[in-house]
Structures are given as structure tokens and as C-alpha cells.
Amino acid sequence: RKHFAVLGLGRFGKCLALSLAKLGNTVLAFDIDEKLVQDISDYVSVARVVDCTDIEALREAGVANSDVAIVAMGTNIEASVLAAMALKDLGIPIVVAKAMNETHGKILEKIGVSRVVYPEKEMAEKLARVLTSTNVMDIIDLSPDYTILEERANAQMVGKTLAHLFEPDKRSGVIVVAIKRNDHIIVGPPGSEKIREGDVLVIVGETEEVKKLIQE
Amino acid sequence: RKHFAVLGLGRFGKCLALSLAKLGNTVLAFDIDEKLVQDISDYVSVARVVDCTDIEALREAGVANSDVAIVAMGTNIEASVLAAMALKDLGIPIVVAKAMNETHGKILEKIGVSRVVYPEKEMAEKLARVLTSTNVMDIIDLSPDYTILEERANAQMVGKTLAHLFEPDKRSGVIVVAIKRNDHIIVGPPGSEKIREGDVLVIVGETEEVKKLIQE
Numbered sequence A, B: 001r002k003h004f005a006v007l008g009l010g011r012f013g014k015c016l017a018l019s020l021a022k023l024g025n026t027v028l029a030f031d032i033d034e035k036l037v038q039d040i041s042d043y044v045s046v047a048r049v050v051d052c053t054d055i056e057a058l059r060e061a062g063v064a065n066s067d068v069a070i071v072a073m074g075t076n077i078e079a080s081v082l083a084a085m086a087l088k089d090l091g092i093p094i095v096v097a098k099a100m101n102e103t104h105g106k107i108l109e110k111i112g113v114s115r116v117v118y119p120e121k122e123m124a125e126k127l128a129r130v131l132t133s134t135n136v137m138d139i140i141d142l143s144p145d146y147t148i149l150e151e152r153a154n155a156q157m158v159g160k161t162l163a164h165l166f167e168p169d170k171r172s173g174v175i176v177v178a179i180k181r182n183d184h185i186i187v188g189p190p191g192s193e194k195i196r197e198g199d200v201l202v203i204v205g206e207t208e209e210v211k212k213l214i215q216e
Ligand SMILES: Nc1ncnc2c1ncn2[C@@H]1O[C@H](COP(=O)(O)OP(=O)(O)OP(=O)(O)O)[C@@H](O)[C@H]1O
Pocket: A007, A008, A009, A010, A011, A012, A013, A030, A031, A032, A033, A036, A050, A051, A052, A053, A072, A073, A074, A075, A076, A077, A079, A098, B120
């Protein structure tokens, strides 16, 4: 497994440190707040009170031999940017950081952060799409190119086969990868599978094609 | 389209209100902070300064005829719970709310919130899995039953066909739904497709099967 350092133990940082530790990684967790450090100390390898904008304090705390470091300070942009800069100066190969907004994200990328995440924004955008479509249970953007959606089968679909509805030979760039039926999942259903009432179809496709499908 | 009310315009609430408006919905946006209300007023149907824990103020602001209302106040648990209660009393059919932690989430469910979201937690768990596996680019939990992952093809896979590697007839509950090749996406690749260097496979499968695959 790998060595991770998590700087900032707010909601995001704390969950991340705990999840990484649960997956068997070595995790160093830091925050300026004593109580937050104490709460997590039983679950990670090292938990210490450190001002993460101070490069000497980070070096002393053993951050330098981490494979990946994550800056999880969203609201305090100054602390986030100073901490990310310190990590790059310490030679950490991969630095990931949470950003408050696009401008904050751009600054982090300029100083060499390899991946910027926007937890609130990504969740908000996904939820907005799910709430807007009546049939769609969940839409996941896998990349700008293709999307996966879960759609409850409507009345016209019931009794028809997948081959009839999704005509794979027309290569429309959309395929049904699974059917959720009651508590059971059929992964890779054959074209001859007949749709039943209550089925939820899991569909992967090129984003434009999937958008057309939802509008029908 | 539908009528939405968004209560609380922090990072999550603001992004949600903007995304819902962009999808063509009618959006009412409320916050106790005047500046936040002003910032969003050009992009939504109605933006007002309202104390969202006050049911009379909400009624006056026209919340009652919304199809869906979202409580986007995470850190202030008291305000979140009082606002959610007020929405249920106003008879809003679907109430969604952001929660700070599991306990907060349980209280919201008890008072009748239909969907509780944890933006920081869900993002942290996903990121932890991606950072832990070297080949895996992204893992998305579609449900407790099945998962979708993007995996960079390794040296042993190059030159082999999908049918050879994923033997669909063995029905292992795992299928390759797409291949990302350079900037191109092949959705629903045939079994005869040969894997090339640099390919990224998008695989859907039963969660246990996918976990086994990652460990190989
Ligand atoms: N200089 C610093 N050194 C170490 N920790 C810090 C420093 N500045 C802030 N923190 C800590 O970082 C954590 C997260 O900070 P902040 O509140 O900016 O992020 P957030 O994005 O609002 O968090 P959340 O994940 O809860 O949404 C807090 O626990 C705070 O104590």
C-alpha cells in the first residue's frame, strides 16, 4: 500500500483520512485544531497538531516520504495555497487539493497540484440532473465523452426485448449494461431479455446520445 | 420543468441553484445572508433574504407551491432540521437535505426528508479508492450491488481480444462497456476488439467481482 498525508480534517479531510486508512494505507493526518486531531488519532498511523502552512513543521512531522498528499482546506484559501506550495517544495510526487471555486482551483493547478476536486460542486451538478428528470434515478458523468444513467422502464418498454428497444446493430453508442429487477442485478443482459414492470435499466452511452434518450 | 426551492446558498446550495436554473427549471433561492442572495439574483427566478427556520417567512416567500425543496445548510444542524420540518409542514412533496454526518442524516430521515446527501463524504470515499489503486482511474459506486471502474490496460492485456480476457460466456458478472482510446470512445465494443497500448477499459460489474479484478 501507499503513504498518504492528509492536511486539514474538516468534513472532507476527515472522511478521506478514514477511508484511506480503512483501505490499508499508511495515513498521516494533520490539523491545527487539537480536538479534530484527537478524534482521528485511533484510526490513522500518525495524527498531529501542525500548522500546515509551515514547511519546517511539515518536514518535522514526516510528511516528506509520502507518495501522495491531499490538502483538504476549502474555505481558507490562503492556508490551502500555502500548504500546497510547501508540499511541492518538499518534493511530494502527487499533490491533490480541494478547491472552493474555479479561481482557487486555477491557482492550485499553476503551483503544480496534479488533481483539484470540488466536492460540493460535483455533487450539486449531479443532484440537479437527477432531480430534473422524472425517470432517471442517477446520472454519473464518467468523462465529458460518456455518461451512465439509471432509468426506470416506462410502460411502452414493458414486454419488449432489449434487442428490439436498443438495436445494437445500429451502433447508436448506447448500451444497456445492467438491469435492476427487484433486489437482483443482471449484469450484461442478453438482447433477448424482456423488460418487466419495475425494471431499472443501467445505460452507458456517449453523452449526447444519452441526453437524446432522456428527452424522448 | 419543475419548481424548486433551495434553502441555504453555501458552496453546495449555490451550485445546486445555478445548475437547476441552467437546466430550465424555476428556482427560488433563499439565504439569511444578503450578499449571497444578491450574487445569485440574476440567475434564478426568485432570490430573497429569508430566515429559513421561520415557516411564516417561507410561506410568504412562495415556497409552498414547489415540487421539490432542498435544504443546503450543512454545518448549522439546528437551522437545517428546523427548515426541513417547516418544509414538511408546508406540504412540499419532496424534500432533499444535505447532512453534516450520519446522526444529522438520521434525524432528517425521521422527519420525512426523502433523500439525504453527504457531498464531502461521498467524494472522499470515491477519491480514497482512486488514489489507492494504481491502475484504476475512477471508481463509481452505482449501488451497493454493482460498480463501474476505469482501468488502464496492463502489458499482459495488449494484443488480446476482449472475448479472450473477459470470456462473456462464463458470465462472471463483469463486462467491458467502453474503451477509451486516445481521444476516442468505443461504446459497446465487440468481443473481437483487440486491446492496444494506452487503452482505458470501462468495466461494469457486481461489486465483489470488480474488487477481485482490481486485486489481480
Ligand atoms: N494552517 C492550517 N494548518 C492546519 N490545518 C488548518 C489550517 N488552516 C485550516 N486548517 C484546518 O483545515 C480544516 C478544513 O478547513 P476549511 O474549513 O477551510 O475547509 P472546508 O472545505 O470548509 O471543510 P469541509 O471539508 O468541512 O467542507 C479545518 O479543520 C481547519 O482547522
